Amino acid sequence: MDEPKEAAPADEPREPQVRTLDARSLRGLAHPLRMQLLDALRFGGPATASQLAGKLGESSGSTSYHLRQLAAYGFVEDAPEHGKGRERWWQAAIRGLEFDDTLLDDPNPAVRGAADLYLHEVATTHARELSTWLGNRERYAEEWNRATDMSSMTLRLTAEQTRELIEQMHALVDRFRGKDDPDAQTVRVHTHTFPLISE
Template sequence: MPHKSHSARTLDANALKSFAHPLRLRIYELLDEHGPSTSTRLAGLLGQNTGATSYHLRELSRHGMIEVVPGMGRGKEKYWRIRPGGFSYGDPPDDLETAGAMDVLLDDLVRQRGAELARWRKAAHEAPAEWGAAGAFGRRSLRLSAEETARMRDEVFEVLERYRALSDGRADSSPEEGTGRVVVHFDVLPLGALPEEPGD
């Protein structure tokens, strides 16, 4: 059953294959974490030369992942940012090359989520009290039908999209007092539909 898209766009096969590159994934991650940046700054963070970083930025831009920030930078200097609206990977592709690219992207998503969870778990006590109180770890194990599971997924994504739109509305302004980067992990894993693992 096709997934309902809750993002502004779904990446096509060419975008999936282009994005599934270690350096492009890292550039996207840095732009997400630090906000708008130049190829020179990103090159320094990545230990790469500016030419290579500029090439990968152009590739990400060509597929609509990032864009130049209007009005930032002097002369030929460009500041790049993640394009507002988000994206989704779509349904599992049919051809092997695109399916392999999606595997790379999903494996990197799992890696990034693990790193973010570990970072918050280790350092949450250092955050201001109001941010510590606003954060949460959550896990639920439910007994639902496939239809109920899909309906729950869609309802949660609708809530997340409301807050994404609120966040995107702030993208062109200076950071507002009291706002900060918030990462939300949401996974729906119908593990009961899988064959039992040996030893279960």
């Protein structure tokens, strides 16, 4: 398969959307550094390859290459309003990602491998974010320490009941989107729902 070409910048700014991963787009994203770069732009705003390199402990050559690959698949794009001088500024072109579970059963083993890598990297990212919070919690006011949660709950459910639980949890989180409060901070919510493996 030929590498996709970078899309030309649109004349009008558009609102980033949630993107459903398919076999083609997964190929462009299933790499640990690319996933970190996309998250850095989604949550930290526009940046240059050099700025992202310093933040992630990578070389600017490496971040430049992987940013171009992300752009080729439509995950990031130029941020021309930030561009001053010769450095290229990048911004996220999407608001979020949805994973298609059928990728795990794709007939192409390369797609299945990319899907597996992607999910494992998501799990690694969740663990890293939680560890980062625990290592920096003293920087926050006590009200934030009392407002965080690290719980696990064990239930006996059918697959259908588990799906219903997940949908209701997501619907609850969606109720809190878009609230505009001057005291608000970006809050990360992780959910992990899976059957326990019997020993």
